[in-house]
Amino acid sequence: MSQYVLRRLLIAIPSLLGISAVLFFVLALAPGDPFSELATNPNVPPEVQAALRAKFGLDDPIHLRYLHWLNAMLHGDWGFSFVSRMDVDTLIFQRLPTTLYVIGSAQILALLIAIPVGVYAATKPYSLFDQIANTLAFVGFSLPTFFTGILFILIFSVTLDWLPFVYTTDIKGRGIHWLLETIRQAIMPVAVLGLFQAASMTRFVRSAMLDVIRLDYVTTARAKGIGQRRVIIKHVMRNAMIPVVTLIALQIPAVFGGAIVTEQIFRIPGIGSLLISSILSNDTPVVMAVTFVFACLVVLFNLIADVLYGWLDPRISLR
Secondary structure, three states: OHHHHHHHHHHHHHHHHHHHHHHHHHHHHOOOOOOHHHHOOOOOOHHHHHHHHHHOOOOOOHHHHHHHHHHHHHOOOOOEEOOOOEEHHHHHHHHHHHHHHHHHHHHHHHHHHHHHHHHHHHHOOOOHHHHHHHHHHHHHHHOOHHHHHHHHHHHHHHHOOOOOOOOOOOOOOOHHHHHHHHHHHHHHHHHHHHHHHHHHHHHHHHHHHHHHHOOHHHHHHHHOOOOHHHHHHHHHHHHHHHHHHHHHHHHHHHHHHHHHHHHHHHOOOOHHHHHHHHHHOOOHHHHHHHHHHHHHHHHHHHHHHHHHHHHHOHHHHOO
């Protein structure tokens, strides 16, 4: 297994280098100048502007700028935000816990719904439960997060006045009061993201289970007198989870992208809102760092998926 993981790591390194190069060159060729605000500010002398551009290497050739950025990243320097006037890594790590809390909770909610519903629907195909589950899954997957987010706000915040629709990290109070308020304000964004992910996962889990449950070895296990629950859990679910792991590994980074819209709706001070504000203000170092973090998440979760493949099916790790 260790050699299997090592091979996947060796594949991930050139992938990240290629992704970082593409991202850097695309952002460098995009219109706009990070120092455009300084250029129009009469209080900043031209020599100060030139000194700042030389300090950050904005007038260097693009390949040298990329090499400088890559060397700085390898040494833990993510750059400097021209708008916030602070280090990019500090700015990201200030917002990362909020994003991880919301997205992690949403993904857990999606798994808690999708796996049991999908498994039970596959064991009772074309039953009333299966038809209801499929209908709700189609509806949940068809509705975009910005629509369900606004709908939740209208129902639970405006009409019923149960939940706050603005997420804040500055909650007054301590202890149990702080915990309850943190959970209360996260209910709607977590539900919006979690239900959307659960809808697609449920269909995929059901389909994967149906593909495995009809195989000959499952029929043989039942013929030997093994109980239905043991057949489903031990013989069917483990093999059916291999394609499901692929979906989950690819969806988790996509959730970060989908959270950009949700964070804007509920005013969540997370990575998504940081990316939007940085794009609008042409803060290139922050945009580059955030998009590279998203790319690293894609590679990381694909690596985790590869490791889980080897655990679910030991034959894979030997190839």
